[in-house]
Amino acid sequence: MNPEARIIRTLTLRLIPFLILLYLVAFIDRSAVGFAKLHMNADIGISDMAYGFGAGLFFIGYFIFEVPSNLLLERYGARRWFARILITWGAITVGMALVQGAYSFYAMRFLLGAAEAGFFPGVLYYITRWYPVRHRGKVLGFFILSQPIALMITGPLAGALLGMNGIAGLAGWQWLFIVIGVPAILLAWPTLRILPDTPKDARWLSEPDRQWLLAELDRDRKEYGQTEHTNPLRALTDRRVLLLALLYLPSTLSTYGLGLWLPTLVHQFGGSDLTTGFISAVPYIFGVIGLLIVPRSSDRMNDRYGHLTVLYILGSAGLFLSAWLGAPLLQLMALCLTAFSLFSVTAIFWVLPGRILTGASAAAGIALINSFGNLGGYIGPFGIGALKEYTGTLSSGLYFLSAVMISGVLLTWIVYNQLERKSAAARPTALEQAS
Template sequence: MSPEQRLIRLITLKLIPFLILLYLVAYIDRSAVGFAKLHMGADVGIGDAAYGLGAGLFFIGYFIFEVPSNLLLDRFGARRWFARILITWGAITMGMAFIQGPTSFYVMRFLLGAAEAGFFPGVLYFITQWYPVRHRGKIIGFFILSQPIAMMITGPLAGALLGMDGLSGLHGWQWLFLMIGAPAVLLAWPTLRFLPDNLHKVKWLSAEEKTWLAGELEKDKQEYAQTRHGNPLHALKDKRVLLLALFYLPVTLSIYGLGLWLPTILKQFGGSDLTTGFLSAIPYVFGIVGLLIVPRSSDRLNDRYGHLAVLYALAACSMFLSAWLSAPALQLMALSLVAFCLFSTTALFWTLPGRFFTGASAAAAIALINSVGNLGGYIGPFGIGALKEYTGNLASGLYFLTAVLCFGLLLTWVVYQRLERRHAQQQVSMGNA
């Protein structure tokens, strides 16, 4: 193992497992509403369309507050800002146990999105401060493992907690929100205690290692002609940022649209809540496999767009089959292949912004891309709910997601032509100068 590999491995072992744990808790908190919906709707009067609207309002709060949150992270440091996010989102998740109807459901989902805003893009920005570009595909893939792992855990955990119905006079879905919100609050102190703000403040790197790593990050700025705006808010007007935000929209729309309705899809197979919970874990096993294989392949071949095109095409075909097939086993296989593609696509996409931006500009750019892209988290659940209510069939929502993924395939070619060609021209101009 080379000195560089040993250093990257050390940084990864020190940082990534803890960040995976934090995001795992976040993802469980935001997605458990899909299981709560199985009984919550009847108890407090929330129908399919109201559920879809409320589930999606999380991302409106996220959209509004994400850029300010990431800029405050750059100002106050990851350690303190992540701890603040943990406390607020955990408390609001626990508060979801006491909703009384559609209005309070809408308000709490919006507040949960506002509280969590900045965490995911904050971690992505944090990674750009520790890893050279050539290592980020694999590292982001490791971090995003927390998404399918969380969904694997959420299913059986939610099924078990829903079974606590009647204990201490609370419904099962109320126990679900209380039990999954508490860990976020409890993890705030370890975050303040153990998470470093930047590489210059850690004691487990030598002075030589810090100097080498800072030099490699500086080389990336020169090699990729990364942009640092004088005012980081100017990044929000950069056409590259807006194009990347549009490019991110199809994958988030599909992940959240499918994820928040997956328990309902699987419940149609028949079986108990616990059985549905265990079945829902299967697609996310395939998501983990994809994250362990595809980003490594992309790093090794130094190819992002070819991999993204194949993943979007395969995801679109699989999503179509999940709607068209009627046999539960075949439908579950198709959904598993969709998960394999979507989570891998997320990891590869997030290697792109760091190629073009650095510093506070990167923080603002990543936050805007994620906030605009996460509008798909509103459109997806709400669109599927509205289509289901209009047609009486969930398959119509899956066909809608198929069209969205085809749009993502088209955008892969557009982004490659617009961004990579421009980047190549900049490199030629720099060389001639």
């Protein structure tokens, strides 16, 4: 094994499995509300529109506090800040078991978003401090595996926990929030012990390996012309950052819109809560397959925009067919195509910000992109809830998401032309070859 491959393998084995575990818990926490809805709505007396509004409020809290959270991470270090995030979001998730009506549901979802703000973009920034650009697509693909794996786990787990209805006088959906919230709190101490803040703090790296890694990261800064503003808040008005934030929106809107309503869609196929949980996990198996294949292809071809274009088209087709087809099996197959595309889009997209920013500017810029993109996490669930209440069917919401994914194709070409054409002229990508 050559030295570069050995060092990257060491980093990946030391850092990525634990980061996957942390985000696995985070994603289970945020997505379980879709299963709680199956019984919670009737118990606390909220409508589909109120559920969609409350589910989306998570992302408003996330949006408001994300940039400050990432800047504080830069100040206090990743391990301390991640531990703080774990404790607060775990406690609030457990507190979701106490909601009594629409307003308490709204408040807790907003607070959960505020508590978790900065974790995902914080990890993305953390990865830029450890990996050269040429390795980030594959590594981000590994990390984002936690999303579909979490959703695969959430279905059967939630189905089983909903079956605990009546134990100790609690409803099944209350047990769901309690059981999934506790692991986040328990993981705070291992986080403090395991994660080093920077390569300089990693005792398991030899000095020659550390120096090689720092030199490669410095070479990336020069090769890509990465920017580090004197005042990192200037990244918030950087035109390139704003364009990337716009490009990210269709992906998050579709991912969360579908994810938070998928249990309801699958429940319409018929069957018990446990059956719904297992069937809901199937599309995410294809999300895992996409993350194992597509980011590697993107790294190998040094192409991001061509891959994004194809994935947005496939995702749009999957959403359209899931609404148009009548047979449950065919609908499920279409949703598998959608999941394959959506998660791969996320991994490939997040290579782009780290090519233009570094240091505290990267922390601020990545946080802004993610917070703006996660407004889609509000628009998606609320939009589908409103359309379902107005039309009486989920199909209208799926057609809406299909149109959103097509807009992603247009935005990909706009961002490519605005940011990449000059630098890409020297090294043609698959997008240019196809045009």
